[in-house]
Amino acid sequence: MRTTARLVTSAAALALVLTACSGGSEDSGGGDGGSGDQTIKVAYQKTDAFFQLDELLVKSKAEFEEANPGWTVQLEPIAAQETDYFTKLALMNGSPDTAPDVIYEDTFQVRPDAAAGFLAPMDDYLAEWEDWAQFPEGIRAAGLGDDGSTYGVSMGTDTRGVYYNKEIFAQAGLPEDWQPETWDDLLEAARTVKAEVPDVIPMNVYASKAQGEGTSMQGFEMLLYGTDDTLYDADAGKWIVGSQGFEDTLTFLQTLQDEELMPGLEDALDTNLPNRVSTELLPEGRLAIAVDGSWMPGGWMSGDNAWPEWEETMGMTAMPTQNGQEPGATSMSGGWLLSIGANADDPEMAFNFIANTLNEENSFKFATENSQIAARDDVAANPDYVSFNPSFEFFSSLVPVTNFRPATPDYAQISNNIQVAAESVITGQATPEQAAETYDQAITRVVGDENVSEAS
Amino acid sequence: MATLALPGRDHRDPGRSPGSRRVVQSLLRTSPLIPAVVLLLLFLAGPIVYSLYGSLTNASLTGPKAAQPDFVGFDNYAQLIDNPQFWKSLVLTLVFVIASALIGQNLLGMALALLMKAAHGPMRAVVSTIVVVSWVLPEIVAAFALYAFFASDGTLNIMLGWFGVEGSAWLIVLPMLAVILANVWRGTAFSMMVYSAALNDVPPEITEAAQIDGASGWQRFSRITVPMIRRSISTNLMLTTLQTLGVFTLIWVMTGGGPGVESSTLPVLAYQEAFKFSQVGYGTAIATVTLVLGGLFAIVYIKALKPEVD
Incomplete structure (x- = not known):
């Protein structure tokens, strides 16, 4: 008798639990009901x-x-x-x-x-x-x-370009109307800032997984598309592996890191870095050069972090190509x-x-x-x-x-591997050569052998 | 159990086969367990089987594979074996579990429990409150507190500054040590409480008898106390290991698995692959490996500290 009673109770409890689990899907979504909801x-x-x-x-x-x-x-x-x-x-x-x-x-x-x-x-x-x-x-x-x-x-x-703080540039003896023509010009300016105004971060280029697509686009691709190589051959529909431009881009990041021209790792690996660049680091004069997007002044013109002085303080210039090759500047959209x-x-x-x-x-x-x-x-x-x-x-x-950016469904995964490559270089866990090799293997796995081609 | 209670009953009913009657009876008597078994199957075995299946597909968070994942057999596992980052993660996970759970939490918890036993009332109350607070904090709060402690402008470096020592960016320079210490800080209270309870069950007369026989403090501990509380030790080892194996929030908040992959244990790697890089199938394969790893640890404990041998 007792067994049966217990059985019934447990069965009822089970039924209750099951209904509780399956419920809830009925009334969400909304819209099906009559008018007014x-x-x-x-x-x-x-x-x-x-x-x-x-x-x-x-x-x-x-x-x-x-x-x-x-x-x-x-x-x-x-x-x-x-x-x-x-x-x-x-x-x-x-x-x-x-x-x-x-x-x-x-x-x-x-x-x-x-x-x-x-x-x-x-x-x-x-x-x-x-x-x-x-x-x-x-x-x-x-x-x-x-x-x-x-x-x-x-x-x-x-679009994306290079922001620079004219006040810091003046202190460092750099021109107010700055027009870098090659990557070396960027590095030279950053080195000068480091030597003359030691307590500011010379330059920011996003280079970690934490900043996601920002690292791929504002950081890596702004550099890569200024070399002779690209990510993707749209005509052939193939992703490029083994390109010199890819490795050179990573080498540029490595130079920034080795010479301490970019934010320290604690900041570079911070998810909130993009926010901090626009609300803290640039307005407070703690960052001299930033490769970033055209939307940034929007946050300076109004809102909680309004910074009316930005018009006088910030200069903007186009991102130069690697060696000044045609068309002389580059950008990503x-x-x-x-x-x-x-x-x-x-x-x-x-x-x-x-x-x-x-x-x-x-x-x-x-x-x-x-x-x-x-x-x-x-x-x-x-x-x-x-x-x-x-x-x-x-x-x-x-x-x-x-x-x-290459408009393919695979791009998101390619982009992830770019971020992995960039972060492994700035954290010193891989040389640019190793990181590029890891990237090549990873994207070959993602898109398949038939969809990659060696850079010419 | 059920059959033991009914000796000789079968002889009174020669018409029926004793075997089938016994089966029916034991089935009837285990029937109250059915709901529990069903719930376990549904909510424990179900997800495990589903995760096993998921790890055999190339499901992804977005893209064509999100709508229609293909069955890819053991491809994900083959890829894992080829991936040096996976092996690194596996080693980091073992280091994390052994250093923070097996060594840190257990030994420190035992030491605290022994000291507390010897301590006076008010002292005991104060110490146990302090230790337990770290355990009572929700994981996310504890993680933020520890981030604030280890960050380069955090508490630790400020305190080092008082002594003229210049700190370092601990979370970048020594990420594994930081998360191991954090997990020890957070988890020791649990071991301490388990061991305190176990030590209270050791009858004092046995220890006193040993003392009279001339056993030293260490001998009394290793020959009497430890064997008597081995069940608690085995349970505690198992619980802390499995808990530590699954630690995610603490590491994710403190280091994000970085810099690079320097503190990516298996759960962090699984999250990164599945939810950041959208490769749900691959991430699930990593999660399954973590599950197997937990199972292996459990088997080792059960074998090593067989509770029934006493």
Whole structure:
């Protein structure tokens, strides 16, 4: 008797546990219910140095909710640095219950995420969107997936260059109008700063896994694309291994580290270094030269870390090529998009929210406040936009020499291996030669023997 | 147990086969265990089997392989064996477990327990509070506290400065030592409490008898105390080892596995591969190896300190 009673109790308990586990998937997602509870969930990044998107979305949310009674826009800011943002986003996308309806996507993630089935194609909606004509062909291409459909609308693009602190340069006896023509010019200036103004960090180039894509793009690729080699042969569709440029780039990083021209390892390996460069190290005059992105002045013009003196203090110059070879300067461009999640309950309304967020007025707001190179022609042509930020003219002038990351689904993994190579060199765990060899082996494993080719 | 309670019963029922009756009976009597077994299968064996399966695929966090992972057999493991970084991680993991759990936490915990036994009331209360506080702190808080202690402008270097010694960037220069000390600091309290409880169970008359026979302090400890608490020692070794094998937050917060891979133990490496580099299948293979490693440690302890031999 007792056994049976216990059995029944345990069975009931088990049933309870099982229901508890399987429950919860019923009511999330939202949107299916009757009118009045439709929700659009927006996932995006927000940090103390990157708050402009949050402001834009709060504004757009109010407009959208007013225009569409019964609809709620649920903003889900992810407070994380870039690498953690990608991880969290991928995990959210892993289950339909948590997948967002509107996603803030980096251009290089569009292809892999579209291939993974996380994003919904938006061609049908774009065809009917009259504003789409304002987006030039090159900008539209950023949202293309492998299948030729468009998976995102560009919020703007960026370029990268060299920032330098004119006050520190004056103390070191360097010219106010500095125009380095080769890598050696960069190193010479850094050495001079180190000798003349010993308590500042001469130069920052991102070079560790902690800074993720920042290391690949603002750091490594800014150097590599100034050599005679590249990462990827787009015509042949093959990744380049064994290139001299790759090794030279690592050697440049090694020189910075060996001569103590870059931040100490504790800072160089810090996830928050990009934030600290823009909110602390440059404004406090503790860093003389920084290779960084065009968005940085956005954080100096307003917000918690406003630094009105930046216009007088900071100089900007183009990143030189290795030996001054043509075209004399180089840059990298990326940018971010808004995409529709594949699990959106109502993709059309999700698109409408994106369309509202990127209409002329809102695009203008974001492009100016976040120092973007405007995606829309009407914004780019607006005289108020051009005169808003004195750095726009300089960074737009880099467009003719800029490069884009290889647009393949494999890029993210290649990029990881670049970061591993850079970090192993600055931590002294590998010579540039060894690190380049490790990279070659690793990417061959990622893409397969048939998709790599030896540098000529 | 169930059959022992019913001697001779089978003879009264010659019609039925005694064997099948026994089976039915023992099945009926173990049936209350079924829910527990089902839960264990579901929540313990399930994930392990799933992780085994996951490690045989090339699943990734994004890209085409996120939608449709392929079954790749033992490719991930073959890749691991080829990867010098994996072997380095394995060695670092063993160093971490042996230095911080086996040596640090256990010996220090035992020493503290012995000292506390000999100490006076108030002293005991004060010391045990201090030690236990580090254990009560949530791992993430403890990790931040230790980061603040070892960082180059942290507590340790400030204190060294008082004596005119110039500190160093400990987390960069000696990352493994820093995380080992951190784990000892955090985990010793557990061993201390286990051993304190065990020492209280050693009957004082045996030790006193040995004392009268002229046994020295060390002899009394090694010949009487240790054999009597060997069950606790074995349990404690097992628990601290498995706990240390799984330490992630502490290392991730303090050093991020770096510089480079200098403090990437297996859990850190698995996280890096799966969630930073998106190679979930490969990361799962590393996690599975960690699981096997834990199993090996457990077997060694069970064999080495057989509790039933007394």
